[in-house]
Amino acid sequence: MSQVNRLSQGGRIDRSHTVKFTFNGKSYEGYVGDTLASALLANGIDVVNRSFKYSRPRGIVAAGAEEPNAVVQLGASEAAQVPNVRATQQGLYEGLTARSTNGWPNVQRDLMGMVGKLSGTFMPPGFYYKTFMAPASLWMTYEKYIRKSAGLGRSPTEPDPDSYDHINQHCDVLIVGAGPAGLSAALTAARSGARVILCDEQEEMGGSLLDSRELIDDAPAVQWVDRVLNELGGMQTVTLLPRTTANGYHDHNFVTLHERRTEHLADSAPTVGSRRQVRSRLHRVRAKQVVLATGAHERPLVYANNDVPGNLIAGAVSAYIRRYGVVPGRKLVLSATNDHAYRAALDWHEAGREVVAIVDARDNPRGDLVDKAQSLGIRIITQSAVIEAKGADRVSGARVARIDAKLFKVAGKVEELACDTIASSGGYSPVIHLASHTGSRPTWRDDILGFVPGEVKGLTPAGGAHGVYPLNDVIRDGADVGTRVARAVGIDTAADASALPQVAARQDGQACALYQVPHEKQTMRAPKQFVDLQNDVTAAGIELATREGFESIEHVKRYTAMGFGTDQGKLGNINGMAIAARCLKRSIPEVGTTVFRPNYTPVTFGAIVGRHCRELFDPERYTALHQWHVEHGAEFEDVGQWKRPWYFPRTVNGKKESMHEAVARECLAVRERVGILDASTLGKIDIQGPDAREFLGRVYTNKWAKLAPGRVRYGLMCKDDGMLMDDGTTSCLGENHFLMTTTTGGAAGVLEWLELWHQTEWPDLQVYFNSVTDHWATMTVTGPDARKLLAEVTDIDLDKEQFKFMDWREGTVAGVPARVFRISFTGELAFEINVQANYAMHVWKTLFDHGEKYDLTPYGTETMHVLRAEKGLIIVGQDTDGSVTPEDLGMQWAIGYDKPFSWIGKRALSRSDTRRTDRKQFVGLKPKDPKVVLEEGAQIVFDPKQSIPMVMVGHVTSSYYSPSLGHGFALAVVRGGHERMGETVYLPMVDGTVHEAEIVSPVFVDPKGERQHV
């Protein structure tokens, strides 16, 4: 029984291309041009899912984004799994594999059905809160099973092989929706010369025209669609984006579009030649004007058992027949409140199947389509509605009765009509989701029985999106809006009525208001009348919620879950509000709407992440010497975005050194011979101008007035709160010329800080700052043999009297112009060689050519940390945390309180709090046990025997094993530490042990500083 419901002709499918696909493990056939939904209906599949809460069988209801039931898990392989795909929006391709999302272990018989029965058939709103929340500790257990059996889809457990990306778009006009209004607006705007983007979520553009029975220019409407698309496609200023959903409307007309580029072709993006295609793409559109041409969603009527498979919305019936050549049943009953819905019966009849009756809620329907139905001899039952569907896995009949909508009661005898399909239409709701994303509240209009978008700057609705429904009006409205938005972006253009296509005006009668259909029994006792099929919200549930005191529609939503999750209330929200309004005896506008939120339909994480993943997740910044480090086996450490060598493990006797071994060897090499560090990542800022020196004096705590050209000075920089923010050396290159260095991580922040103060506070100072971090490569040669090594490759006089500690000189190193700075972060004799980065590798390699006889040892950041800590030299951000003043660090020598200008932070350092003597102060810690290396971050107490919670008086900021000293040592901040030298402190650890340490000077090696002066 293949494709039992497929018509032999008609529709926009390609019958010459058969496609095989699998649903819930069974194979079926469809055609190219089908959606998964149309192919399932063609094959007579009634049950596509189990419902979320009650586990009832569910079938396909709609033909577009509003489909609540046919939500599937897609993907043949584990890596290709995609959850929560609407079958109505998924193009069919060869090999497509889909499963029902709900209903574990399977859709026919499942666990939740049992739960439903055990707990009775009555699961009120708040069921999960009431039933499963206690005891709270077990919720985690319940949740796992509830999600598995009733939850939504699952994510893949294997890496996704596809690539995704983002693209930035700019345009004058973004038009969302390529139905009659969108096409008409696009054409008018594009013809005026505006840059236009037209996007549409469906497999092909055309919207309602794809299943319309109306004529444009005396020809089928799709011919006009083709003509318009042809013209738009030929324009340089127009971008057409089919299969692209506008998901989110953000502030300032920033709209995100989700384009599915290859989802209709295969599980994974195909390769064209050797070129792998991008699977989906997120367009980040910045539009001057947005046109909302999203049309309207049909509202189903809310009657008893309206969720049994075989209940569809009327428009979907027409769409399946006219677009896909599929009649989803044999005998139809249509329950309607308006003329437009009659299309379903006419299309059904023309497809050669039986229309049992049209049940119209109006007294005296009149209009062209009503006349047509009458002339075909179709039975029309007026002032009535389907009050209940019969059947279990498929509709078997419709109970029809005369109703009184105003009194909300059944007013006549019930007649049961045998049928297998019930189509219903309670009117149309403009698709206003995007406008609501901005926070704008929609407005109710009684004349169209629907909400229209509220005012949003830069957004104009067109056509059905604001309740304009007759086709000729829609096309004219689209053209008017196209002209208006073109003028809004500054294009001088006028409406041209003669350019509009000819559409015969159709006479439609007035629709009537009907949402929930009354039943003979009260709502609470009647069979379930579903409002939100995806979240299993019933009319009784809403009634109960209002009875339990939830009066705000936002509270009703949260209590019942109406319009939650991926559904976002497309089919059910207005009906739900109408029911709440009835129960609360208010009008619909008084009840108001809930807020629709992005995303309109689910977006894959791939599209959200784009290209920002794996090795492109974050920039990796490399120095000019990176290749050498890689080739010499360096382990790397992330410092900001930089990759810095951490240590260089050697392989000794076939065994690779541990980090501890490598660092010990590197430390000793520097203390005893000579080591070399790539220090290129330090921030460097070139400062020029007659007021450069004055400026330095204002941003540093110490004095700069007398620093002579050729000299270097260490400086501390505070924020205005007096807390240390950065440190580094600054060299005087010329009277008006300085080179500032910053910490690696602080470089960009310091430059911004300097610019901020210059531009906002001291614009009168003549000074400019420029980053030269990347221009210079810096290599630190340090250790007792540093001078001997450098002398072999430089023309600079390295004599200790000529080139003193804290001097800088220029000359060449290895034939390359270089500035060499005698500054030391290790406490040893040290030269920092700066050369233009393009020549750094040559200089570095030349140093190694000459360095062999001195055992020149490359070292990384870990050794650098140990060596500087042995000297008590701080690292900003490790030994400080934004709450440490220069005085806390014991650096009074670097503070110029008597400088003439009040430098940044000076005032804060005179506050009573910063003057306290019991502030946490920077000290050294020597563990009593020489084998102990304290934990960084460990808390310090004075009395280990006090009761918990103990009074914590400080913490360890840096801690290492010192190969030179042969014991562990640490830097720390301790309350009043400067006055507590020699005292013992205690460090209680998580495992119960308590370490003892003595407070000592933070300078552990060479306290007099003789080694760096040699």
Place this chain on the structure above:
Amino acid sequence: MSDVREFNTRPSGSPGAESPLAWSFQRQGTPPREARPGVTLREKAFLGHLILRGGAIVLDEAVRETLGLALPARPNALVQDAAGERSIQWLAPDEWLVIVPGGEEFTLESQLRQVLGQAHCSIVNVSGGQTVLTLRGENARDVLMKSTPYDVHPQAFPVGKGVSTVFAKASVVLRRPAEDTWELVIRRSFADYCYRWLLDAAAEYGVIVER
């Protein structure tokens, strides 16, 4: 301005130089040749890059005299000599980027300082810190759209425009020196990231790297 220390960082001999992309070319290699690549990349390495900061009027006189080019006064404007070898680009109200053939930058800096005399300005050589990458091909603009939020439509980004902007998660100077050519001025330390990003983003169009 003798109070500023001039320093020629380019060696007179010819020790091996490595451009910011040397390691990327070595590690990543270049993509295989394609008959009809949608995007073609090429590095213009070892050029002279100077950042000029100061008042527009004095700098304009100085660059006219030394370089024979007018200082672009309009924001985001780019001027070049006839051969396209020397260019000046507006970066900020008091900041311009000058790019000249490699080796000319120090002479130009000295000449500029002489002409400028005691006028307050700054001239900074950043030749080692950045490199130029050109993008050509029918999909060059698509790749840029994937990478930068700036509007690169020909209507919004005509020839002779240049901007500082975001590029993926880095920042670049983006300019359009000719109808079919885009240039990215990228910082040395971000060069590898930008290169890998470009190859990845251009893969669907076919990409080659000219060396």
